[in-house]
Amino acid sequence: MNTKHRILDEALTLFAQKGYANVYVGEIAEKVGIKAPSLYKHYKNKQAIFDAIIDEMNKRYEKQAGALNISGMNPSADASVYSSISEDKLVEIGTGLFLYFLHDDYTSRFRKILTIEQFHNKEFANIYTSQYVDGPISYQKMLFQFMVASGAFNHADVDLMTLQFYAPIYMLLTLCDREPDREAEALEMLEKHFRQFSKIYGDTQ
Amino acid sequence: MNTKHRILDEALTLFAQKGYANVYVGEIAEKVGIKAPSLYKHYKNKQAIFDAIIDEMNKRYEKQAGALNISGMNPSADASVYSSISEDKLVEIGTGLFLYFLHDDYTSRFRKILTIEQFHNKEFANIYTSQYVDGPISYQKMLFQFMVASGAFNHADVDLMTLQFYAPIYMLLTLCDREPDREAEALEMLEKHFRQFSKIYGDTQ
DNA sequence: ATTGACGGCTAATTTGAATTAGCTTACAAT
DNA sequence: ATTGTAAGCTAATTCAAATTAGCCGTCAAT
Numbered sequence: 001m002n003t004k005h006r007i008l009d010e011a012l013t014l015f016a017q018k019g020y021a022n023v024y025v026g027e028i029a030e031k032v033g034i035k036a037p038s039l040y041k042h043y044k045n046k047q048a049i050f051d052a053i054i055d056e057m058n059k060r061y062e063k064q065a066g067a068l069n070i071s072g073m074n075p076s077a078d079a080s081v082y083s084s085i086s087e088d089k090l091v092e093i094g095t096g097l098f099l100y101f102l103h104d105d106y107t108s109r110f111r112k113i114l115t116i117e118q119f120h121n122k123e124f125a126n127i128y129t130s131q132y133v134d135g136p137i138s139y140q141k142m143l144f145q146f147m148v149a150s151g152a153f154n155h156a157d158v159d160l161m162t163l164q165f166y167a168p169i170y171m172l173l174t175l176c177d178r179e180p181d182r183e184a185e186a187l188e189m190l191e192k193h194f195r196q197f198s199k200i201y202g203d204t205q
Numbered sequence: 206m207n208t209k210h211r212i213l214d215e216a217l218t219l220f221a222q223k224g225y226a227n228v229y230v231g232e233i234a235e236k237v238g239i240k241a242p243s244l245y246k247h248y249k250n251k252q253a254i255f256d257a258i259i260d261e262m263n264k265r266y267e268k269q270a271g272a273l274n275i276s277g278m279n280p281s282a283d284a285s286v287y288s289s290i291s292e293d294k295l296v297e298i299g300t301g302l303f304l305y306f307l308h309d310d311y312t313s314r315f316r317k318i319l320t321i322e323q324f325h326n327k328e329f330a331n332i333y334t335s336q337y338v339d340g341p342i343s344y345q346k347m348l349f350q351f352m353v354a355s356g357a358f359n360h361a362d363v364d365l366m367t368l369q370f371y372a373p374i375y376m377l378l379t380l381c382d383r384e385p386d387r388e389a390e391a392l393e394m395l396e397k398h399f400r401q402f403s404k405i406y407g408d409t410q
Numbered sequence: 411a412t413t414g415a416c417g418g419c420t421a422a423t424t425t426g427a428a429t430t431a432g433c434t435t436a437c438a439a440t
Numbered sequence: 441a442t443t444g445t446a447a448g449c450t451a452a453t454t455c456a457a458a459t460t461a462g463c464c465g466t467c468a469a470t
Binding site: 016017018019021022112115116118119120125128129133157159160163164166167168170171172174175177178179189192193196200 | 221222223224226227317320321323324325330333334338362364365368369371372373375376377379380382383384394397398401405
């Protein structure tokens with residue numbers, strides 16, 4: 001990892017903790033182990049660092065979207081796998097989603113920036129909603145639609161089913177972003193939630 | 206509303222949109238219709254304005270807590286009212302909670318400040334969690350406990366029941382904070398959620 | 411061996427926002 | 441009528457942080 005990259009990395013961490021305006025370029029430089037003016041050899045100014053973070057994020061999201069078209073993002077492919085889904089499998093899917101969102105190195109820091117800047121910047125608000133509300137919901141909705149169609153799940157309002165499945169994941173995710181200590185508690189609740197969900201909607205008749 | 210109050214009010218609005226560091230005192234002054242230096246006749250400095258907002262919020266929360274001890278916050282009193290809760294009543298409670306959180310003039314702006322500052326300031330993280338996660342959940346948990354005890358609801362894991370009841374409210378609340386346009390859609394989903402919830406847990410056997 | 415780009419440094423300089431100084435008017439109380 | 445205080449203003453001043461200037465060592469390529 002070269003200096004230019006390390007600047008991006010430290011800046012991302014600091015912006016995620018304090019927000020753009022509260023971070024001084026000297027602070028970023030210090031974390032990287034150089035002096036503030038040296039930083040300008042790599043980026044035109046503070047804003048350019050921020051912009052580079054956005055670019056990097058867009059690149060990652062595109063790559064991720066590409067990758068997910070093969071497995072995660074294309075539920076018609078997944079559906080066959082889950083057409084007779086077990087309770088344990090549901091726990092695994094849900095927990096996996098939660099832990100990925102929570103711990104992925106880049107994603108988790110960037111989510112905090114989105115959180116901090118969402119009311120300030122319409123662009124960020126849109127990204128936030130699409131990444132953490134509409135995106136997961138629309139993916140899972142498709143998955144559940146297949147599962148209902150295949151008989152793995154009882155017939156029910158799929159929008160509602162999806163909301164009820166995902167909202168606890170979302171709430172506990174934002175809780176753990178704020179209070180990382182509570183991850184174990186959150187995982188425990190989540191597992192109970194998934195099992196209950198499976199009992200309610202799973203076709204055990 | 207005198208000038209001192211209007212300063213507080215405009216500052217609250219601006220801090221809720223941009224966060225503390227992005228708001229200039231001149232900007233607050235302009236909204237109030239005075240020049241920046243005049244503002245110092247009312248508050249020692251920018252920080253003092255922010256502190257006054259916190260004080261005001263604490264005052265309101267205490268007052269609210271006091272009021273809720275009579276109705277909202279003491280579920281043993283409420284429980285008799287809801288001991289044989291109807292589906293419509295559940296919709297009403299849930300929707301009421303949601304709309305209060307979303308639109309209360311002071312609360313809604315302050316929640317945005319909490320959102321923006323939560324990763325920067327441990328104090329705010331604690332207030333956020335207690336106001337929008339642990340608080341509502343612990344209240345509703347007590348309510349559900351009484352309702353299970355009284356037979357209005359089927360026996361079930363009350364923690365889980367509460368999570369599943371509240372998480373959609375929370376997620377849609379944060380969505381509407383970010384995208385106020387989507388309130389109608391959120392209310393529609395919520396109503397479906399409450400009715401479904403009532404069918405799942407309500408004792409209709 | 412020389413050259414030139416890269417990436418670091420220290421020491422300015424610039425910038426912009428917060429704050430202070432000091433003046434003015436209105437007006438309430440003596 | 442005089443005085444004191446509250447609340448506004450314009451014109452400084454301060455201060456911190458961003459940015460620029462200009463110097464230096466390293467090293468890879470000619």
